Amino acid sequence: MSSATPTRVELDYAGSERLTMNMGPQHPSAHGVFRAVLTLEGETVIDVDAVIGYLHRCHEKLAETLTYAQYPSIASKTDYVAAMTSEFAYVRAAEMIGKIEVPQRAEYLRVLVSELQRVASHLLWLGTWCMDMGGALGGGATIFLYTIRERELILDLFESLVGARLLYGFFQVGGVRYDLPDGWAASCLETVDVLDGRISEYERMLEDNPFFMARAEGVGVISRELAEDVGISGPLLRGSGVAYDLRRAEPYSVYGDLDFVVPVESSGDCLARYRVRMVEFRESLKIVRQVLDTLPAGPVSSRPGLKSVAQTRIPKGEAYARIEGARGEVGCYLIADGSAKPYRMKWRGASFSNLAVLPHIIPGHKVSDIVAIMGSVDPVFGEVDR
Amino acid sequence: MPEWLLPVIAPFVVLNAIIGIVTYVTLLERKFAARMQSRIGPYRVGPHGLLQPIADAIKLMMKEDIVPTAADRPVYNLAPIVFLAPCMFIFATIPFAPGLGVADLNIGILFFLAISAMEIVGLFMAGWGSNNKYALLSAMRAVNQVISYDLPFIFSALTPVLLAGSLRLSDIAMAQEGLWFVFYPVLGQLAFVLFIVSTVAAENRAPFDILEAESELVAGFRVEYSGMKFALIQLGEYAHILGASFLGALLFLGAWSGPGPEWLGPVWFLIKAMCVFLLVTWVRWSFVRIRVDQILALSWKALLPMTLLLLLATAFVVVWRHSGVA
Numbered sequence: 001m002s003s004a005t006p007t008r009v010e011l012d013y014a015g016s017e018r019l020t021m022n023m024g025p026q027h028p029s030a031h032g033v034f035r036a037v038l039t040l041e042g043e044t045v046i047d048v049d050a051v052i053g054y055l056h057r058c059h060e061k062l063a064e065t066l067t068y069a070q071y072p073s074i075a076s077k078t079d080y081v082a083a084m085t086s087e088f089a090y091v092r093a094a095e096m097i098g099k100i101e102v103p104q105r106a107e108y109l110r111v112l113v114s115e116l117q118r119v120a121s122h123l124l125w126l127g128t129w130c131m132d133m134g135g136a137l138g139g140g141a142t143i144f145l146y147t148i149r150e151r152e153l154i155l156d157l158f159e160s161l162v163g164a165r166l167l168y169g170f171f172q173v174g175g176v177r178y179d180l181p182d183g184w185a186a187s188c189l190e191t192v193d194v195l196d197g198r199i200s201e202y203e204r205m206l207e208d209n210p211f212f213m214a215r216a217e218g219v220g221v222i223s224r225e226l227a228e229d230v231g232i233s234g235p236l237l238r239g240s241g242v243a244y245d246l247r248r249a250e251p252y253s254v255y256g257d258l259d260f261v262v263p264v265e266s267s268g269d270c271l272a273r274y275r276v277r278m279v280e281f282r283e284s285l286k287i288v289r290q291v292l293d294t295l296p297a298g299p300v301s302s303r304p305g306l307k308s309v310a311q312t313r314i315p316k317g318e319a320y321a322r323i324e325g326a327r328g329e330v331g332c333y334l335i336a337d338g339s340a341k342p343y344r345m346k347w348r349g350a351s352f353s354n355l356a357v358l359p360h361i362i363p364g365h366k367v368s369d370i371v372a373i374m375g376s377v378d379p380v381f382g383e384v385d386r
Numbered sequence: 387m388p389e390w391l392l393p394v395i396a397p398f399v400v401l402n403a404i405i406g407i408v409t410y411v412t413l414l415e416r417k418f419a420a421r422m423q424s425r426i427g428p429y430r431v432g433p434h435g436l437l438q439p440i441a442d443a444i445k446l447m448m449k450e451d452i453v454p455t456a457a458d459r460p461v462y463n464l465a466p467i468v469f470l471a472p473c474m475f476i477f478a479t480i481p482f483a484p485g486l487g488v489a490d491l492n493i494g495i496l497f498f499l500a501i502s503a504m505e506i507v508g509l510f511m512a513g514w515g516s517n518n519k520y521a522l523l524s525a526m527r528a529v530n531q532v533i534s535y536d537l538p539f540i541f542s543a544l545t546p547v548l549l550a551g552s553l554r555l556s557d558i559a560m561a562q563e564g565l566w567f568v569f570y571p572v573l574g575q576l577a578f579v580l581f582i583v584s585t586v587a588a589e590n591r592a593p594f595d596i597l598e599a600e601s602e603l604v605a606g607f608r609v610e611y612s613g614m615k616f617a618l619i620q621l622g623e624y625a626h627i628l629g630a631s632f633l634g635a636l637l638f639l640g641a642w643s644g645p646g647p648e649w650l651g652p653v654w655f656l657i658k659a660m661c662v663f664l665l666v667t668w669v670r671w672s673f674v675r676i677r678v679d680q681i682l683a684l685s686w687k688a689l690l691p692m693t694l695l696l697l698l699a700t701a702f703v704v705v706w707r708h709s710g711v712a
Contacts, residue, residue: 021519028604043523043678133674142671145423211593211673214680367523367602368677 017041025054029132029371032381036358036370045370048362050355055385063345068094069312071342073169075332078347079383080166081124084117085325086332086347086383087171092252093321093334094173094342098314105298106175107254112291113158113170114323115284116188119195120154121326122277122284123147126202129274129375133215133368143202150198153191160184173314175301185292192285199281206274216271220361220373223268230357234328234350235280236377239273241266246324257294260287270376312340327351327378349383396488397478404477407656408624409439414660415667422671446620449613454517457610461515466611466618469508473622475501476629481556483642483651494555495547498633499540502588505626506532512619513607524606527596527678532588534685539584541693545577546637548700559641566640573700578638580693585630586666587685589623593673594681627663634662 019040024030033054039047059078063071075090076083088110095102102110127147155165160181162168170177206212222232227240237244245262247255263279265272306312316338322331328350337343354377362370413428413435420427428435453462478501479494481487491497506529513525547553549570550561568578587594598606608619635641635658642651676684 019519019523021523029602040523043527130674142419142423145425149424209673211676214676215674366677366679368596368675371602 018046023370025051029374031128031374031379033385034355034374034379034381036362038367038370040367043366043368045362045365045367048359048370050358052352052355052381052384055381057382057386059386060345060347063090063342065341067312067340068173068314068342069306069340072171072173073167076167076169077382078349078386079325079327079330079351079380081380081382082117082121082326083167084113084170085323085330087168088114089321089323089325089330089332090334090345091171091173092323093319093332094314094336096319096321097317097334097336098173100174100314101302102175103299103302104254104296105179106300106302108291108295109176109180109300110171111253111255111258112188112288112295113161113168113176115287115291116154116157118284118326119281119288120151122281123151123154125277125326125375125378127151129372129378130206130212132371132375133212143205146198146202150195153194157184157188157191160187172301172303172306173312174303175299177301179300185295188288189292192288196282196285199278203278213271215368215372216274216376217269218267219270219369220365220376221268222357222361224266226357226360227268230353230360232328232354232357234325234354235273235276236328236354236357238263239265239276240268246322246329250322252321252323258287258290260284270372273376313338314340314342322348325350327380327383328354330383347383347386349386351377351379351381351383352386355379355384393488400477400488401474404474404625404628405621408621408628409443411624411628411660411663412442413439414663418664418667419671422668443617446617447614449616451613451615452610454610456517458515458517461511462610463515463615465508465512465515466615466622467508468511469505470618470622470625472501472504472508473625473629476626477632479555480629480632480636481559481641482655483648484556484560486652487556490554490556493553495543495553495558495633495637498555498629499536499543502626502629503532503536505622508622509607512611516607516610518610520603520605520609521607524596524598524603524609528590528607530678531590531594531596531681531685534682535584535587535594535689538580538685538689538693539588541690541697542577542581542584543633543637544697545573545700548697548704549573551704555636559636559643562640563643566638566643568638573696573703574638576696577700578634580689580696581634581638582662582665582669584689584693585634586669587681587689589627589630589666591627591666591670593669593675595675596678596681627666628659631659631663631666635659 021038021040022035023038024035025033035051035054037049037051038045062074066074072087072090075086078086124147127144130143158168159165161178161184162170222236222240224241227237227242241264243262243264246252248262260283261279263276263283265275303311314336316336318335320331320333322329329348330350331348333346334342335344358373358377362373365373417427428438431437431441453459476498478488479491479497481490509528510525513521513528546558546567549567550558552558552561567574590598608616611619632655635655639658639662642655644650644654
């Protein structure tokens with residue numbers, strides 16, 4: 001640095017009352033690395049330019065270099081908050097191509113961990129969303145710490161099942177990698193009971209809080225038409241009045257045999273999305289209970305203990321597998337050329353499509369609402385940029 | 387001790403006592419917040435984290451002092467001091483026991499309220515001088531908010547003034563010998579609640595901390611400050627809250643009155659002020675932040691009319707009781 005007098009940088013004023021402000025990619029509420037270039041008129045947002053791509057890790061190319069046995073544990077790194085669901089989509093695509101049979105017990109275990117993962121992911125969403133809305137319930141992290149405490153319980157369960165807490169590699173083509181350890185089902189049931197009570201606690205804490213309601217109600221309304229046009233999915237879509245859940249619309253695995261409710265809210269605002277997720281908490285716990293009750297005995301994989309590359313081969317073909325993740329439709333398009341590695345793989349990240357709705361709903365809101373809306377969309381940037 | 391030395395020593399003692407209390411108030415708040423959030427809080431530095439504030443202070447002093455190249459240097463450098471000065475001045479008129487204070491002005495409360503509103507100058511200077519958009523936006527919010535909330539703050543503080551019939555703080559404290567104003571039927575409780583709400587807002591504490599707004603504006607007006615300057619701003623902020631807590635304890639909770647010998651008076655006062663502080667903290671940790679337009683609406687549409695009405699009602703009651711007696 002020279003000792004020359006510092007150059008004075010003028011604010012971007014341009015003769016109007018507008019101010020261009022950069023929110024992110026390094027920002028406490030960027031949910032990773034989201035960058036929003038805002039045009040402000042006072043506190044009101046006139047325009048938003050959403051910039052993504054700061055977390056791109058060449059996942060699709062990477063998948064072409066790894067065998068079907070290796071990639072599932074990498075797939076968890078796309079949506080690292082709900083790692084189980086990405087693995088699920090990948091192995092399902094491979095099984096569809098190879099017409100590989102999956103034992104019934106494995107299917108039940110897959111559903112079990114997927115639903116626990118949904119609860120864990122929604123818990124993180126609730127905490128971070130309230131944190132985005134700030135104040136100290138959020139900003140000082142009161143509710144965030146509560147939800148993290150509960151999320152820990154689920155991560156503990158996963159740890160005793162898989163040995164990992166965040167990125168699992170639990171799924172494999174043809175089944176799952178591990179069976180339940182002794183006593184796991186009992187401790188899982190205990191956790192589910194605890195969670196059930198805590199979720200009612202959150203509901204009371206938040207819905208009786210007038211400031212919370214003032215921040216969530218009527219903010220960031222996504223109309224049904226907009227929701228269908230943009231192609232959002234998951235709780236966002238259901239919050240806008242569309243009863244569409246892949247677990248019900250196109251039952252995969254054993255979801256057809258299970259009893260659960262698909263919540264729908266019609267108002268399309270942040271509060272509607274909150275309500276949908278709060279019901280989903282309970283429904284997921286209900287599914288977990290059903291699975292534990294009806295868990296069949298038997299093997300957990302039709303291709304256990306793969307030893308050689310030759311054994312991992314999948315015949316030529318292509319398939320698109322989609323599942324309902326915590327954030328919406330997670331899709332995996334796979335083209336196999338008969339070798340042990342896919343020829344091409346393409347992810348459809350739920351967060352990526354959901355994020356596309358932001359420029360439509362943000363203009364007209366205040367700066368404080370941007371973070372509330374962002375949080376209610378619940379993007380995970382590993383899944384957006386891949 | 388010569389007579390002329392007293393005005394020199396008294397402020398020195400009070401200032402240092404305040405800085406000491408402020409340092410430990412941060413620990414109190416952190417411990418209290420930790421209990422609310424099922425955490426432990428600072429625990430490692432000293433027994434039960436008792437040395438944590440000292441460690442924090444040392445850390446802040448050793449930090450590099452960074453001035454952004456684009457900052458408006460004179461304004462940027464002056465802002466923390468301009469901000470801190472009024473926050474310290476407010477303690478000048480507070481009597482900590484009968485006759486124990488720096489200056490027991492006959493317009494004590496007026497001085498307190500006027501000086502306390504001046505922090506906004508330093509705040510805006512910090513926001514403007516940083517030449518940062520987050521800071522600027524935060525400074526604009528601050529001006530909005532402080533102007534809106536100082537009125538209800540003042541009006542709710544005036545209710546005890548009417549009841550006591552004096553602007554001198556020690557007179558107000560004396561007037562509560564028999565009955566603390568918070569127990570004054572209806573009027574006292576209403577005034578206390580409104581006082582707490584407008585204190586939280588006027589001190590820019592959550593849920594009204596839109597100017598700090600870490601999730602939107604990162605840290606607001608002090609985003610570019612580091613090291614000692616940051617420490618000064620932080621000190622000023624906590625001193626201001628502490629001052630308001632003392633004022634609340636003095637106006638509503640009977641100041642130094644309490645059981646025990648007379649020398650326990652200041653201790654009782656401190657305990658009561660801490661109770662007010664914890665009340666404010668409790669509010670802080672259990673709400674989400676409300677939006678800037680909602681904050682302004684709450685002030686102008688609800689708090690201001692309510693405090694005005696309350697002031698009128700108090701005036702009527704006082705006049706009625708006096709004419710009844712006479």
